[in-house]
Amino acid sequence: MKTHVPAVDGLFTMDPPEPRLLGTRCRGCGTYFFPAERTFCRNPDCDEDALEEVHLSRTGTLWSYTSANYQPPAPFVAKDPFEPFAIAAVELEAEGITILGQVADGVGVEALEAGMPMELVLRELYQDEEHVYFTWNWKPTDGAVGGA
Amino acid sequence: MSKDVAVLGVGMHPWGKWGQSFVRYGVKAAQDALRDAGLRWRDIQFVAGGDTIRNGYPGFVAGATFAQALGWSGAKVSSSYGACATGAQAISVARAHILAGLCDVALVIGADAAPKGFFAPTGGKRPDDPDWLRFHIQGITNPTYFGLYARRRMAVHGATQRDFAAVKVKNAKHGLHNPNARYRKEVPLEEVLSSALVADPLHLLDICATSDGGAALVLSSMDFARKHTTDPVKIAAVSTVTPVYPNTIIEMPNLATDSKTGVGLPELGFKESIAHDAYEEAALGPKDMSLAEVYDLSTALELDWYEQIGLCPPGDAEKLLRDGETTIGGRIPVNPSGGLASFGEAVPAQAIAQVCELTWQLRGQAEGRQVEGAKAGVTVNQGLFGHGSSVICTV
């Protein structure tokens, strides 16, 4: 049995079915960072260096979307044969931050529409002898229908 | 004190896929710029090189690489990098030396020999590098961002794929007679729409290719220029601004925006701030411009730029295009050179090439694509990792 691990550490929790992206929040001004900023607050008017680890919201609204119809180059590890995928930019309301991610398997651009609710899921990216490597994906929230 | 510097000479190596060293393209462009200025290489006191990161060590020290190729002359040197905005960085360094009185005459050179297909990050495993991370963990390429902006434009402003394709049709027409353009062929609307979908809603012909090419400028103080020529084209402003936190529009190569929570939003978004800064420095506005050269990495991005450089209010770009206002002969021709649509992108040369085009236009030497009576022009461009680039030229 292969071990399930994130493709890159420290970006999200491995909690199917409810994974969370890992960010930080500045204790001084309240601004958020993803990927996590752990050294300084990047707000130019804030001198705080106390940044707390936070789990970001799992849901947001679709800001925009596109597709990758051709295989991206390395260091992406593509499926063989390559399957085109959709990519979403999702706005998290509480954090005021927009985050990119592939759209879950089987959901193409025709099913997407700006403004629709989206949620975070995990998906296998690639495998080796011992591990299955995961990343995050966005998926229309159950029941959401787009593509007018 | 006047902040003008003179453009004494311009030169380019034609864009294409020539399979030669970037040094050769840069040197050819430099020799043409020197000839155009009526100067010799020995007259140059300062060389500002635009770096290329895909051609090994010589590319990282481009200023010295070009100086050595032209023949060591003892000239002072700089090499700068700002991704797609590299050329503006080199122009800015040369201009600052001239305005500070550290030199009278400088040569700016940028050239690239580009790989085929998608730009990919440099090698090695680097999870802390956003450029590596976006490719590895999400398969996000440059066209991904172009597609996101284009779909957003469709959702917010009702743009269509036909509007995007019409930008390519216009730029292809403009580039027809430009001897330095790589593609010199009319492209019908249907050909754009029937080309392969790359990053929905954008087709292959909506997205610019990667090219080889080189461009160079001879810049000097106004005093030096007066001894050599009359009424030279002048650089009135150079903007190299960075974003103001929080930058809330997703930007290459990041996986996320800054957060709007807990901080006030800046008065202008990043892209809006780029030309704005140049207009302020030149004490001119969009209405004073006779033409613009904007960075059409995609057709849809050209429409965004119309609004971001103040040619029309947000949402009106499609109308401006449809009314023919941005075509040569219209109120404010955009990309009379043919733009990236006709050139493809030669990263460190591109912002310099934009200034070459303004210079030819303002001198009345843009044969076959001349904007009649051009008095002032603006370039705009943006390099990943927060590099603004805008130059205003006047005559």
Ligand SMILES: [Zn+2]
């Ligand atoms: Zn802070």
